[in-house]
Amino acid sequence: MPYIPYAWPEKGVTITVKSCQIKRINVWGLMNRRNELCYEIHRGIINSKIVI
DSSP states (O other): OOOOOOOOOOTTOOOOOOOOOOOOOEEEEEEOTTOOEEEEEESSOOOHHHHO
């Protein structure tokens, strides 16, 4: 995992973060008016076939 620094740089200074390849987890969910959340975790792409 990359190290992500949290800082307030001086004006005109750019902070860069190196990236790396990691496995991704996608999460999608629905929340109702009572703030109840239903969610699912997927290791692949979430498309309309999965949502339906």
